[in-house]
Amino acid sequence: MIDIAPTIAASSSRSYNWFDLAKRHRVLLASIFVLIFPFVMPFTALAVNILIYGLYALGFNLLFGYLGLLSFGHAALFGTGAYLCGIAIVHFGLPWYAAIAIGVLSALVMATLIGSLAIRTRGIYFAMVTMALAQCVYYIFYQAVDWTGGENGLRGINVRAINLFGLHFDFINPLVRYYVVASFVILAFFVLSRILASPFGAVIEAVRENEARARASGYNVVATRLMTFILSGGFCGLAGSLAALHLSIVPIEILHYETSGMVVMMALLGGMGTFFGPFVGAAVFLLLENLVSLWTVHWQLVVGGVFVVCVLFFPEGIWGTILKRIKP
Amino acid sequence: MSGLSFDLIALQLFTGLALGAIYVLFAIGLSLIFGMLTVVNFAHGAFYMVGAYAGLFLVSMGGNFWICLVGVPLLVGTFGMIVERFLVRPLYGRGIDYPLLLTFGLSYIMIELIRIAFGTSGYPFDTPELLQGAVDIGVGYFPLYRLFVIGATAVVLIGLWLFLERTSFGLVIRAGARDPQIVRVLGVDVSRVWLIVFGIGTAIAGFAGLLAAPLQGVIPEMGATILAEAFVVTVVGGMGSIGGAVLAGLLVGVVVSMSSLFAPEMAKVSIFALMAIVLLIRPQGFFGRAGLMS
Amino acid sequence: MTEDSKFTSKRMSRRRVLATAGVGALVAASPFRINLAMAQEPTIKIGFPVPLTGPYGTEAQDQVRAAEVAIAEFNEGGGLNGRKAELLVRDDKLNPGEAATRTLELVEKEKVNFIVGSLSAAVQLAVNNVTKQRGIIFNSISQSDTINEVSDFSKFTFHEALNPHMTAGAVGRYAFPKFGKKVAFLTADYAYGHEMVRGFQEAGKAFGVETVTDVRHPIGTTDFSALLPRIQALKPDILCISNFGRDQQIALKQATDFGMKKSMKIVAPILLYTGRVAAGAQAFDGVVGGTSYYWGIEDKVASAKAFNDRFRKMHGGKVPSDYGALGYGGVKTLLMGARAAGSLDADKVIAAVEALKYDYYKGPQYYRKCDHQSVQSVFIIESKANPQKGDADVFNVISTDEPNEANLRTCEALGHKN
Secondary structure, three states: OHHHHHHHOOOHHHHHHHHHHHHHOHHHHHHHHHHHHHHHOOOHHHHHHHHHHHHHHHHHHHHHHHOOOOOOOOHHHHHHHHHHHHHHHHOOOOOHHHHHHHHHHHHHHHHHHHHHHHOOOOHHHHHHHHHHHHHHHHHHHHHOHHHHOHHHOEEOOOOOEEEEOOEEEEOOOHHHHHHHHHHHHHHHHHHHHHHHHOHHHHHHHHHHHOHHHHHHOOOOHHHHHHHHHHHHHHHHHHHHHHHHHHHOEEOHHHHOHHHHHHHHHHHHHHOOOOOOHHHHHHHHHHHHHHHHHHHOOOHHHHHHHHHHHHHHHOOOHHHHHHHHHHOO | OOOOOHHHHHHHHHHHHHHHHHHHHHHHHHHHHHHHHOOOOOOHHHHHHHHHHHHHHHHHOOOOHHHHHHHHHHHHHHHHHHHHHHHHHHHOOOOOHHHHHHHHHHHHHHHHHHHHHHOOOOEOOOOOHHHOOEEEOOOOEEEHHHHHHHHHHHHHHHHHHHHHHHOHHHHHHHHHHHOHHHHHHOOOOHHHHHHHHHHHHHHHHHHHHHHHHHHHOEOOOHHHHHHHHHHHHHHHHOOOOHHHHHHHHHHHHHHHHHHHHHOHHHHHHHHHHHHHHHHHHOOOOOOOOOOOOO | OOHHHHOOOOOOOHHHHHHHHHHOHHHHHOOOOOOHHHHOOOOEEEEEEEOOOOOOHHHHHHHHHHHHHHHHHHHHOOOEOOEOEEEEEEEOOOOHHHHHHHHHHHHHHOOOOEEEEOOOHHHHHHHHHHHHHHOOEEEEOOOOOHHHOOOOOOOOEEEOOOOHHHHHHHHHHHHHHHHOOEEEEEEEOOHHHHHHHHHHHHHHHOOOOEEEEEEEEOOOOOOOOOOHHHHHHHOOOEEEEEOOHHHHHHHHHHHHHOOHHHOOEEEEOOOOHHHHHHHOHHHHOOOEEEEOOOHHHHHOOHHHHHHHHHHHHHOOOOOOOHHHHHHHHHHHHHHHHHHHHOOOOHHHHHHHHHHOEEOOOOOOEEEOOOOOEEEOOEEEEEEOOOOOOOOOOOEEEEEEEOOOHHHOOOOOOOOOOO
């Protein structure tokens, strides 16, 4: 994503080729960026958080940016992934890879449940139904104290080492943790990129642009929506599972509607409907919050101010604005 | 369950109405602004909180509660109009997401400014002398101040209804909500209408915050909880419908109150379950227009 | 709290500063500064995550102030063979996820020697989970029974704060013989609330106390009016308000409005100094509760007098609050343990802290061996209707529950072997 920068300097005819090339290899470029990312961040745990929330925002954007459905309940998908991954380890002693698989699967199931109820509604009502259902999920996990720890949160997701193909990695080491998470995130980049480039990806955008026309062309709009919601849930569930492994706890706040709201803000801040926009939004949001809160206890003033300025002057989001500038 | 009687249930019903009254006031402002401007005002909770602090400020300047009842809505409404004019107005026509994000950021700023000005830990807000104590309402003793809250809410509702239904300006507002384009063609300055609607909506939010202050005290975060619950109220009632907000507000108050009597662990989730059920059966809410914002 | 002592990071490498320079002005204004005094022996670093922003910001800032007193005293006393201590304050935002992230930063990047802090139960458990995996000593100054239990405890875990079992028990032992045997509870429906109720009921067994009702409410309730008539109808002698902070303030305020104080005595396991100041005299009038510390004990306790005086001198005449004093105790015990051990090696410090018999600010204390819970006194206080000695004069200390291991949950009940 940063490697697009040289195009600004290039001449317009050449830059078109550069841009096209960069776009085609966006996953590769993003991977290179992800590899050097922890060295430019204030501390590694923050870099891991940015990867995780970036992935969460990426999954959310599949529904919001590409299909045009605003969900206010994505915390339920993120949180379900985190909790079930954690429960698999704490209560069943499963290995980490099985726990991630369970986290993703459970998020897919949760997305199927919420999605099949919610896609019947539209617009602002869709946002509100997803929020209400996510709140119900919050209270179910909150009340299931024996499994989730309730208000205290789930503790003890202690993965000390990752053994892979005979290799032994110390998962307590921050950089190891970062690259394990990063490899999953890069995998997700790749899968998402394939989905969007596939015929199904074209149908998603067709439904967003003109639902009636998509229906007239013989596409099943309802099924497309549900399928997109479920896929989105899968990405969010993976992000949740990685969050559980990274922090070794799952706080109940992960299911709170603020976690749903935050991802909307990240997507809008970065630029909805662009591939990396949500990721950039997550990075800017977390970095800003982090740096400013070290400097003053009134960090919310600065964060709020940045939002207001972005909305007023950069309506396409940070990444969206950059893309527009450099696009020939 | 021990100690359950008809009187207790009746008293609980009354408690639910008093609780619902605050929801109603909060939600009509939200609904009004949404219905007319299609702005989902995420800063509504912050205006509510500012109302309580404005009351605190007026009292510290030597005012009393009764002066606040007039002064607070004026102050908060004026502030709301400034916000509409300079921050929200540039965003009309850009879709529902942008005002939402802007007001979200704005709520952060407002809360933090209040923290800087008044500190983080909050203040007590004394119930006015005249309204202290409890009165016998036939089924048991009920705090006088809560009766006053129900009464004050009724007065605001009647006033708002008369304004919208019986004045020519109210007619313009209603027309503007239905079709702004036609109203503009007819030579009405729609942006002025929206300015005033935003002012009225936020003024009522400030008034609700003031009424809530003697019940719970005043803290910078007081608007956050009620915002989520008020969204439930507006959605159940139908976004943009004032009658719906009133009915749903009272309903939510009673549901919360009754569920805390019979199943306290369900009290918080009950309203969201209510919302999910209503929306799945009737997606536009009680009185909402189908297809709005889709 | 001064900017200097608040966020100093001495190991910030030059390369990383340059790398982050893309953020420009933010970094320029940020605390990452290169300290030229690197040649000296590295300081003893104590990470201090507390919720500086959010509803408990006032308490958290007082915790920082008191911790600074402990640091200053340690450094004036020569440090650890000349090695000075420094405090690295972080904002946990009252969010366990943020707290865990901040703790990782403190451990992995700042390489802190100890962590002290936290205010909410969930946050302390999150911090504890991170530190125990990495062998860093953590002294919690938040109240909870859970951290003493075997599933969360590790040898690196210390608990300087009281827990609900101790405070509720102490208040119960004071209140039940005086005010009556029919007891109602108004309880926040989460682990901490349930722990308080259990504490009251354990203490009540000895007095033959009868529970007439236990009304649960969700945490963060702003209106108790739906619950109070039910309690009133049962006519209890005592109402135990088993919740915390803002919930407690509103519950007391509304119970007063409903006239409940006329027919029953209201008690609470913990009365917060800051909460009392915020909610006002009327709501707290006549309410009896417990506290780990109140500055007014200085008339009787010499160490409290010394601590208060030092605090006043450093912080413009203010007096420390209850939570503030815990910040002092939490930092002080680890530093004194390190000094006694003559080392920063975790195992040696643990052994030294376990052996401490200390009286730093509130009378004699020590850490119980099996769960590292600080055995200490609980002060029973009552809110004053008319403060005489200025704004800070809000409570009367009416009794002291002396330190006694018998008042704690047994090691077996917590799941510990020995």
